[in-house]
Amino acid sequence: MSLEAFGVALETLFTAETMAWVIAGILLGIVVGALPGLGPPLGMAIILPLTLPLEPTNAIVLLISVYSGSMYGGSIAAILINTPGVSSSAATMFDGYPMSEQGRAATALSISATASSIAGIITVVTLLAFSPFLVAVVLAVGTPERFLVAVLGLAMITVVTRGSMLKGLLAGVAGLAVTTVGSAPMSLDNRYTDSILLYDGINFVAVLIGLFAIAEMMKLAGQDGGIADADVRIGGGVSTGIRETLNRPVTVVKSGFLGMLIGSIPGAGATVSNFIAYSEAVRSSDDPGSFGTGNETGVIASEASNNGTVAGSLVPAISFGIPGSSSTAVLIGGLLMHDLRPGQSMFDPGGELALTYAMLLALLIGNLVILLVGISLIPRLDVLTKIDTDYIIPVVIVLSFLGTYALDTNPVDVLTLLLFGVVGFYMIRYNYSVIAFVLGVVLGDIAEDNLFRSLELSDGSYMIFVDPFEYGWLSPLLFGLICVVLLGPFLKSGLERFRG
Amino acid sequence: MESTLSRTLRTALDALADAGTVVLGERPTMEHLLLSVFLLSGLYMIWGAREFSADAATFPRVTAGAMVVFSALLLARNYLPGPLRSVATTPVQLLSSDDTRADIAGTADAELDQSASRDSAGSYTYDVDDPCGPAVVAGLCVLYTGLTFTIGMLYATPIFVGAYALWARLSLPRATVLVAGSFGIAYAFFLAVTPEIAVGWYTGWRFPVPVAPDLPVSTLLGGDPA
Numbered sequence: 001m002s003l004e005a006f007g008v009a010l011e012t013l014f015t016a017e018t019m020a021w022v023i024a025g026i027l028l029g030i031v032v033g034a035l036p037g038l039g040p041p042l043g044m045a046i047i048l049p050l051t052l053p054l055e056p057t058n059a060i061v062l063l064i065s066v067y068s069g070s071m072y073g074g075s076i077a078a079i080l081i082n083t084p085g086v087s088s089s090a091a092t093m094f095d096g097y098p099m100s101e102q103g104r105a106a107t108a109l110s111i112s113a114t115a116s117s118i119a120g121i122i123t124v125v126t127l128l129a130f131s132p133f134l135v136a137v138v139l140a141v142g143t144p145e146r147f148l149v150a151v152l153g154l155a156m157i158t159v160v161t162r163g164s165m166l167k168g169l170l171a172g173v174a175g176l177a178v179t180t181v182g183s184a185p186m187s188l189d190n191r192y193t194d195s196i197l198l199y200d201g202i203n204f205v206a207v208l209i210g211l212f213a214i215a216e217m218m219k220l221a222g223q224d225g226g227i228a229d230a231d232v233r234i235g236g237g238v239s240t241g242i243r244e245t246l247n248r249p250v251t252v253v254k255s256g257f258l259g260m261l262i263g264s265i266p267g268a269g270a271t272v273s274n275f276i277a278y279s280e281a282v283r284s285s286d287d288p289g290s291f292g293t294g295n296e297t298g299v300i301a302s303e304a305s306n307n308g309t310v311a312g313s314l315v316p317a318i319s320f321g322i323p324g325s326s327s328t329a330v331l332i333g334g335l336l337m338h339d340l341r342p343g344q345s346m347f348d349p350g351g352e353l354a355l356t357y358a359m360l361l362a363l364l365i366g367n368l369v370i371l372l373v374g375i376s377l378i379p380r381l382d383v384l385t386k387i388d389t390d391y392i393i394p395v396v397i398v399l400s401f402l403g404t405y406a407l408d409t410n411p412v413d414v415l416t417l418l419l420f421g422v423v424g425f426y427m428i429r430y431n432y433s434v435i436a437f438v439l440g441v442v443l444g445d446i447a448e449d450n451l452f453r454s455l456e457l458s459d460g461s462y463m464i465f466v467d468p469f470e471y472g473w474l475s476p477l478l479f480g481l482i483c484v485v486l487l488g489p490f491l492k493s494g495l496e497r498f499r500g
Numbered sequence: 501m502e503s504t505l506s507r508t509l510r511t512a513l514d515a516l517a518d519a520g521t522v523v524l525g526e527r528p529t530m531e532h533l534l535l536s537v538f539l540l541s542g543l544y545m546i547w548g549a550r551e552f553s554a555d556a557a558t559f560p561r562v563t564a565g566a567m568v569v570f571s572a573l574l575l576a577r578n579y580l581p582g583p584l585r586s587v588a589t590t591p592v593q594l595l596s597s598d599d600t601r602a603d604i605a606g607t608a609d610a611e612l613d614q615s616a617s618r619d620s621a622g623s624y625t626y627d628v629d630d631p632c633g634p635a636v637v638a639g640l641c642v643l644y645t646g647l648t649f650t651i652g653m654l655y656a657t658p659i660f661v662g663a664y665a666l667w668a669r670l671s672l673p674r675a676t677v678l679v680a681g682s683f684g685i686a687y688a689f690f691l692a693v694t695p696e697i698a699v700g701w702y703t704g705w706r707f708p709v710p711v712a713p714d715l716p717v718s719t720l721l722g723g724d725p726a
Contacts, residue, residue, distance in 0.1 A: 166588045180563060187555050268685040397637070397641065445704075452559075490587075
């Protein structure tokens with residue numbers, strides 16, 4: 001670990017202003033997470049343009065705090081009104097809501113805050129401990145490997161989707177195609193720029209806001225429910241919840257690490273880890289029949305895993321610019337917006353390593369804030385479940401439009417927002433992976449840049465990606481991995497058919 | 501009593517849908533329109549890449565070419581041979597929350613379906629209870645954009661929110677609060693971030709704005725005082 005960079009990170013973080021952004025981000029995240037229909041990507045996307053006047057460190061710290069806070073916030077609606085505020089709290093409903101019905105809502109909410117906080121802290125500390133190894137790996141990766149890692153990320157996302165692989169691939173290449181508008185990275189060509197307003201290309205932040213805010217609001221306008229009709233009574237004991245969590249350290253640690261591991265797989269995200277951690281808790285329990293009836297272990301497993309995912313999803317995001325989830329896609333958008341490029345510079349002691357450490361330390365402190373805020377606000381949390389969507393929808397759209405226009409005061413950005421809002425809505429509606437599309441948009445320039453440089457190195461030969469004797473073993477290994485990822489599911493199903 | 505015009509329109513739409521069914525092998529939906537947009541965009545990009553230098557044309561050609569191939573395959577999925585059809589239509593995944601859902605005993609499918617996976621990379625679908633809602637919101641967003649280009653976003657904002665409140669049938673006091681609040685947000689942006697929102701970008705129209713208090717407003721968001 002670079003102690004100098006770590007010292008700078010500590011110095012940067014422990015200022016009144018930065019700490020205020022951490023706390024503000026966590027509070028905002030809890031609110032955004034608790035409101036059914038919103039969630040971390042939307043909250044982060046709306047805030048993105050507002051971070052323009054901020055110092056890069058404060059902007060990134062704010063975004064990551066919103067992300068972390070909303071992971072906890074999602075459990076509030078799941079426990080109180082049986083609707084997950086965010087999809088990554090879906091499994092929390094199974095036992096959280098029955099606890100609420102039994103008059104133990106405060107216990108469930110404090111379990112959620114404690115498990116989220118402890119798992120978040122443990123996984124961030126682990127990430128910090130392994131950061132020297134991560135730095136070594138990232139710095140060892142060359143130009144052709146960076147291109148292949150981008151392709152691998154895209155390939156992985158297409159097979160982690162719930163739709164057909166072809167739909168995922170189409171979404172991914174469509175995202176890549178969006179980045180070809182504007183100036184070519186390696187030449188002076190202006191591509192598809194019928195207007196001077198397009199010379200800088202399509203603003204990816206406007207694309208993100210369109211996909212995560214406008215599309216989501218269109219969806220919300222077509223859905224019933226999600227708001228508590230009746231008064232929610234918050235009974236039970238806060239201290240009981242803390243005690244119950246501390247009495248199950250194995251579940252907390254195991255679920256947190258499961259979340260971290262799954263979160264580090266591009267595209268797997270907190271929803272997947274949430275269910276896996278819950279089912280693992282059921283599997284390893286002496287009394288599996290009690291799950292779904294208000295078993296505290298279920299809430300612990302679910303909530304520990306989704307906050308563990310946050311640390312895990314940062315690994316591919318800051319190392320190679322590959323988002324592990326929609327939220328990290330927006331976070332990468334924030335990095336790029338502030339002229340910070342994910343990859344080697346984020347791990348360079350002479351570059352942005354201090355910012356990377358500051359980000360992780362902000363997560364660490366944020367998890368403590370979650371614990372304090374979560375526990376102290378429990379008696380008042382039901383307020384968040386009573387906000388009508390008819391107020392949320394216009395306010396979010398207004399903030400999206402104003403924020404997008406504020407990016408560059410370019411009217412094309414507003415049209416981009418509208419276009420990708422509508423396209424995003426139908427992509428989601430018909431099972432086209434939005435995250436694959438976003439990944440394409442985020443990675444397009446990086447992929448093209450590295451492809452071009454690789455071909456320059458090899459005098460135009462594509463063998464640079466597969467020839468281990470002349471160009472080293474890492475590229476062919478990654479190429480092989482891409483083939484395995486793309487063909488694996490078909491080989492698996494073919495093998496199953498062969499076995500009968 | 502249905503007017504002649506709406507009857508004619510409905511007949512024309514039915515005929516179009518029937519023709520679409522013959523061509524696509526299934527009833528046309530907005531998905532087919534989405535795929536057509538991808539297909540046409542890809543073709544346009546391939547055609548447009550003729551004018552670029554070889555270096556600048558490679559990446560757009562590859563991505564647009566893939567876009568054309570994939571969208572064409574998906575449009576023609578009902579006519580594809582067996583293995584290719586399964587690639588186009590069968591959900592294939594190495595890891596998904598679906599895999600674990602089956603393992604969780606006593607969980608109702610309907611309950612799980614509510615947990616649309618927004619924060620996983622897995623794409624997700626959702627049921628629309630009221631198909632009118634998304635269409636109205638999209639329409640209002642188009643109106644908002646149009647007004648932004650003509651009278652400027654500062655005044656377009658309360659009009660958009662007012663129109664939404666009207667559609668959502670909010671009570672007058674609530675609608676008033678919402679409209680006033682939205683104007684407050686827009687005015688804060690006007691003061692602190694982008695004074696340009698008071699001008700219609702396309703028309704250049706500028707309506708009078710409330711007197712701006714003399715505040716170093718850029719500090720609101722942590723920037724340097726102007």
